[in-house]
Structures are given as C-alpha cells and as structure tokens.
Amino acid sequence: MQLLTVSGSPHLHATQPVHKIMWGVVIALIPAMLVSFWYFGLGAIEVTLVAVLACTLTEYLIARFVLKVEPSLRDGSAVITGLLLAFNVPSSIPWWQLVIGAIFAIAVAKMSFGGLGKNPFNPALAGRVFMLISFPVDMTTWPVPVVNRLVLTDAVTGPTSLGIVKEGIKNGESLTQLASQIPSYMDMFVGGIGGSLGEVSALAILIGGIYMLWKRIITWHIPVSYLLTVLAFTGILWLIDPGIYIDPVFHLLAGGLMLGAVFMATDMATSPMTYSGMLVYGVGCGVLTVLIRVWGAYPEGVSFAILIMNAVTPLINKGFKPKRFGEVIAQ
Amino acid sequence: MGKRPRFLLSMEVECEPYLTSDHRLMLEKSQEVMIGISFLMKALGVKRAVVGIENNKPDAIKKLSELAPEFPGIEIAALKVKYPQGAEKQLIKAITGREVPSQKLPIEVGCVVNNVGTAFAVYEAIQKNKPLIDRVVTVTGKSISKPSNLLVRIGTPIDSLIQHAGGLPGDTGKIISGGPMMGKALNSTDVPVVKGTSGILILPETESARLKVQNCIRCARCVSVCPMGLEPYLLERVVVANELEMAENNRIMDCMECGCCHYTCPSARPLLDYLRLGKSKVGHIIRTRVNN
Numbered sequence: 001m002q003l004l005t006v007s008g009s010p011h012l013h014a015t016q017p018v019h020k021i022m023w024g025v026v027i028a029l030i031p032a033m034l035v036s037f038w039y040f041g042l043g044a045i046e047v048t049l050v051a052v053l054a055c056t057l058t059e060y061l062i063a064r065f066v067l068k069v070e071p072s073l074r075d076g077s078a079v080i081t082g083l084l085l086a087f088n089v090p091s092s093i094p095w096w097q098l099v100i101g102a103i104f105a106i107a108v109a110k111m112s113f114g115g116l117g118k119n120p121f122n123p124a125l126a127g128r129v130f131m132l133i134s135f136p137v138d139m140t141t142w143p144v145p146v147v148n149r150l151v152l153t154d155a156v157t158g159p160t161s162l163g164i165v166k167e168g169i170k171n172g173e174s175l176t177q178l179a180s181q182i183p184s185y186m187d188m189f190v191g192g193i194g195g196s197l198g199e200v201s202a203l204a205i206l207i208g209g210i211y212m213l214w215k216r217i218i219t220w221h222i223p224v225s226y227l228l229t230v231l232a233f234t235g236i237l238w239l240i241d242p243g244i245y246i247d248p249v250f251h252l253l254a255g256g257l258m259l260g261a262v263f264m265a266t267d268m269a270t271s272p273m274t275y276s277g278m279l280v281y282g283v284g285c286g287v288l289t290v291l292i293r294v295w296g297a298y299p300e301g302v303s304f305a306i307l308i309m310n311a312v313t314p315l316i317n318k319g320f321k322p323k324r325f326g327e328v329i330a331q
Numbered sequence: 332m333g334k335r336p337r338f339l340l341s342m343e344v345e346c347e348p349y350l351t352s353d354h355r356l357m358l359e360k361s362q363e364v365m366i367g368i369s370f371l372m373k374a375l376g377v378k379r380a381v382v383g384i385e386n387n388k389p390d391a392i393k394k395l396s397e398l399a400p401e402f403p404g405i406e407i408a409a410l411k412v413k414y415p416q417g418a419e420k421q422l423i424k425a426i427t428g429r430e431v432p433s434q435k436l437p438i439e440v441g442c443v444v445n446n447v448g449t450a451f452a453v454y455e456a457i458q459k460n461k462p463l464i465d466r467v468v469t470v471t472g473k474s475i476s477k478p479s480n481l482l483v484r485i486g487t488p489i490d491s492l493i494q495h496a497g498g499l500p501g502d503t504g505k506i507i508s509g510g511p512m513m514g515k516a517l518n519s520t521d522v523p524v525v526k527g528t529s530g531i532l533i534l535p536e537t538e539s540a541r542l543k544v545q546n547c548i549r550c551a552r553c554v555s556v557c558p559m560g561l562e563p564y565l566l567e568r569v570v571v572a573n574e575l576e577m578a579e580n581n582r583i584m585d586c587m588e589c590g591c592c593h594y595t596c597p598s599a600r601p602l603l604d605y606l607r608l609g610k611s612k613v614g615h616i617i618r619t620r621v622n623n
Binding site for chain 2: 002004005006007008009010011012013014016017018020021072075114115116117118219268269270271272273274275278317321322323324325326327
C-alpha cells in the first residue's frame with residue numbers, strides 16, 4: 001500500500017489563491033483602462049505599457065539578482081502597481097520620468113520592505129507622489145481628452161476641474177463666475193474631463209469596483225465610508241457657504257477620488273484588518289482628502305490622504321480589534 | 332457552582348462537511364432519538380429542549396417536526412447552513428442568541444449541548460440496557476465507489492469499513508478520521524473505530540498535499556471568517572516571534588481549531604499549525620501559573 005500524506009487539519013482549501021485575487025483586480029481595471037485609451041489615445045497606451053513593463057521588470061531584477069529568490073511575477077501584483085501608477089499620471093508624461101516613478105514604486109516602496117504584502121504604503125501612490133515632487137511641472141500638465149489621441153507629447157493641455165476651482169477661489173473669483181469653466185457632471189461621470197488616465201471616468205471605475213465586490217476581492221467598507229465622508233463633509237461646507245465651497249457632487253466626481261476610494265484605499269496590504277478598522281480608515285481618508293482639497297496647497301488630496309492613512313493603519317489595527325466571541329454576555 | 336441548566340440543546344447539525352452519519356441517524360431512528368432527548372431532559376431537570384437542524388436537510392426537519400408534538404418541550408429549529416455551526420458555542424449563539432463567555436462552559440448561559448448520537452445512545456442504554464458498543468460511521472470520499480453510513484462495533488478496523496464501501500481507491504492520498512476541517516490524517520488503515528469516530532474521509536492524491544505558501548497579503552479574510560473573533564494573521568506572527576504574552580492577550584486560547592482561517596487563506600499559510608503550537612505553549616504557561 002502506498003504512503004499516505006499526514007498533515008494537520010484542515011484538509012480542504014479555498015479556491016481563491018493570491019494570483020486569482022490579483023488578476024481579478026487587473027480585470028477590474030480594464031474598463032477604466034479602455035476608457036483612458038479612448039480619450040487619450042496613443043499617449044495613454046504608451047504610458048500604460050511603460051509603467052507595467054517597468055514595474056514587472058524592476059520586480060524581476062530585484063528578486064533575481066538582489067534578493068536571489070524565485071521571481072513571483074505570476075501573482076500579478078507588479079502588474080497592478082504598474083496599471084495603477086499609469087492611472088495616476090497624465091498621458092503626456094515623458095516615459096523616462098514614468099520609469100523612475102515605477103522603479104521607486106517597486107524597489108523602494110515594495111521590495112525593500114519584503115515584497116508582496118509587506119509594504120506599509122501603497123506602492124503606486126508612493127511612486128506617484130515621488131514623481132509629483134520630482135517632476136512637478138510634467139506631473140501637473142494635463143492633456144485635454146479626445147484632441148490628443150494621436151500625439152505622444154506636446155499635447156494640447158488644460159486644467160483639471162479641481163484645478164479650476166482651486167485657482168479661481170485663490171484669485172478671488174466666486175463659484176458662479178467659475179461655473180462656465182467647470183465641465184458638466186455628466187461629463188465628469190462618464191468621461192471626457194482633463195486629468196490623469198484613471199480619473200477620466202467615474203463610471204468605468206465604479207464598474208471595476210462592482211466587479212471586485214461581486215468577486216469578493218474587496219468589501220464595501222472602505223469605498224463606501226470614504227465616499228460618504230467626502231459627501232458629508234463637503235456637503236456641510238457647501239451648506240455653510242455655497243459661494244466659496246463647491247457642492248458635494250462635484251467633489252465626488254472630480255479628480256482621483258473614485259480611483260482612490262475603489263482601487264487605492266482598498267489595497268489589502270496597506271488597509272486595516274477588521275471591518276470597524278476599515279470604516280475608521282475610510283472616514284480618515286475622506287476627512288483628509290477634503291482638508292487638503294479645500295484648504296491645502298494642492299488642488300487634489302486623494303494620494304496624500306491615502307498615504308497618511310496607510311501610515312496610521314498599524315495603529316488602527318491595534319485599536320480596532322474584531323468583536324471577540326464571548327466578550328458580551330447577552331442576558 | 333450551583334448553576335442549573337435551563338435549556339437542553341441537541342446538536343443535530345452535522346459538525347463538518349462530508350459527514351452524514353448524524354443525518355441518517357435522525358432519519359432512520361427519529362423516534363429513538365426523540366425518546367433519548369426526553370430522557371436527557373428528565374436527567375437534567377429542564378423543561379425545554381431545542382433540536383437545531385441545518386436547513387439543507389429538509390427531510391430531517393420535516394420528520395422530526397412531525398414527531399415533535401408527541402414530545403412536550405422539544406422544539407425543532409431550522410438553522411442556516413454554516414460551518415462551524417456544529418460547535419457548541421456557535422450552536423448556542425444561533426439558537427438562543429447567548430454567547431458563552433471566553434474560557435467558560437455552556438452551563439454559564441444555562442445550556443447543555445448534546446449530540447444526536449448521544450441521544451440515541453442514551454435511548455439504547457435505558458430502553459435496551461445496551462452499553463455503547465457500536466456507532467454510525469460515514470465512509471466517504473470523491474473516489475469511493477460505495478459511500479456509506481455504516482453501523483459498526485467499536486473496535487472494528489477502519490480497513491474493513493473501507494473494504495465494505497468498495498475498497499481503497501487507487502488515487503488515495505490521504506485518509507482522514509473525522510471531517511475535512513478538523514479530522515486527523517491517519518498514516519495507516521490498521522486502526523480501530525473508537526466512540527468518537529464520526530467518519531472516514533478518503534481524499535485523492537491531488538487534494539492531499541498542502542499548497543505552496545506565499546507571503547501574507549493582509550487580505551483580512553482570516554479575521555472576517557474567525558467564528559471566535561480572533562486575528563489569526565496576528566497570532567501567527569506573534570507565535571513565530573514567540574511573543575507568548577501577546578498571544579495570550581490576543582485570546583489565542585479561545586481558538587477552537589475549526590480551521591476556517593487556514594481554509595480561506597489565499598496565501599495558503601498554515602495558520603492553524605501556528606495557532607496550535609501557540610496554544611500548547613500558552614496553555615503550558617497558564618497551567619504553571621495555576622500551580623503556583
């Protein structure tokens with residue numbers, strides 16, 4: 001009789017391994033990717049390819065020649081970082097700047113902490129913020145959608161909707177004067193607004209989010225608490241003075257909020273481990289986003305807000321434990 | 332001390348997937364099981380007993396509900412299908428809404444939990460003067476040609492049970508005494524059935540080996556599935572680091588080894604192995620403390 005395997009229980013295993021989760025996220029990113037290809041054309045395709053290739057190659061080289069371990073590109077996490085980094089930059093970004101951002105994202109923000117799952121900060125956001133500080137001009141030059149389909153650089157540029165509001169308020173204009181420059185909410189929801197690749201369509205991001213919820217890759221806690229907090233906070237400001245503070249729907253659709261709430265803040269490795277912790281994290285992201293958007297130096301605050309909350313995550317994990325069974329004795 | 336039970340809960344929920352011995356017993360010996368429960372109620376001095384059955388066994392719910400009016404005080408409760416609901420603390424929570432306090436017994440919330448097999452054995456002992464010399468054992472597995480529930484004498488070699496169910500399949504990789512989540516893997520079929528043997532599960536070679544372990548991706552699934560509200564990812568880390576005080580503070584001794592964390596882990600980390608290791612070390616420390 002043959003030898004039997006002996007091991008501790010359990011003897012069954014679930015069917016959603018790491019690589020299925022990661023490739024599931026990649027699938028969820030496809031609608032937003034296609035929308036960005038449609039609006040920004042060749043530039044968007046180039047940026048996406050460069051970011052994904054640079055990220056996977058960096059991970060491969062570091063695993064192979066620095067850490068001397070078997071490279072695990074099969075898990076797809078480097079592809080996600082590449083796609084998300086591409087989603088966070090304008091389509092006119094020079095390719096070499098993007099490569100530097102990708103190397104920073106993978107080498108510094110991910111691999112130096114131990115690779116998959118060990119990074120305290122979201123690698124794509126770390127790469128994006130590194131680029132924003134290193135190349136402030138190129139990172140804030142936004143090509144206008146549709147008209148730039150066939151060019152790689154030297155695009156026709158325009159401001160983002162958040163930029164219009166921030167600059168206008170700073171120059172003492174009122175929102176009614178700015179209203180003509182702000183794109184319609186329908187455009188902001190479906191697509192066709194200036195911004196980085198992933199910001200162009202809130203709808204495409206939401207489709208990806210619903211897919212991830214359906215496949216149980218993410219739970220609702222972080223995106224819903226994040227978006228509701230932004231809605232509530234900006235709503236209160238708007239009720240106080242609609243002349244200075246723009247309405248909450250604008251905040252919800254403008255900039256990288258949808259992308260951040262659905263794909264960035266929900267990054268497993270950098271978000272809290274309990275449902276209560278996730279809600280706290282989402283609320284924190286929302287409050288910080290609005291603070292930076294309304295009173296900060298930058299027009300957009302999603303990246304900074306999420307990175308700050310990434311840093312707070314270990315503390316949240318200590319303070320918000322799951323409800324222990326038997327803790328409350330029901331009478 | 333002096334705590335009196337107010338409830339008798341009878342566990343007709345199958346402890347684990349694959350096992351069907353309790354289900355068959357309920358269907359084929361329903362009258363006897365109900366009489367056994369009545370005896371237990373009298374012995375405990377309780378007026379009310381609840382039989383919890385998962386609602387994927389409508390035939391058992393129907394049959395026992397038909398019998399219930401003849402037995403005053405016995406109620407049938409249909410429960411959602413959910414592992415690990417056969418565990419006594421989870422069953423009490425599902426039926427009464429009460430939570431047994433950490434490190435305490437069900438009597439703390441006025442409950443006594445018994446298994447359907449126990450109820451049947453009580454019936455046989457009192458009505459037939461028959462000691463516990465046999466039990467129902469499930470023999471099953473994907474490649475088994477005749478999966479069966481067998482009423483066998485305690486002490487029967489497991490090998491002869493497998494022969495009766497069509498022999499050991501050629502692709503056998505693992506033989507488990509018990510269910511797939513909590514059962515023990517056997518290294519030989521040359522062992523006897525004991526009173527706790529609920530089933531023999533034969534897994535093919537393809538499902539026997541453990542999967543390749545990857546880094547924890549902090550997906551939080553182990554935390555969300557843990558029925559005791561623990562954080563297996565954290566407990567694994569503190570056990571590896573031998574931070575036993577921290578393991579104890581994070582309630583490692585509450586772990587009932589249901590295996591849900593280990594089952595659900597996308598990185599296939601052997602969470603339960605580490606939890607068991609930690610429990611044995613922490614348990615040792617706790618016992619030393621009591622002796623001082």
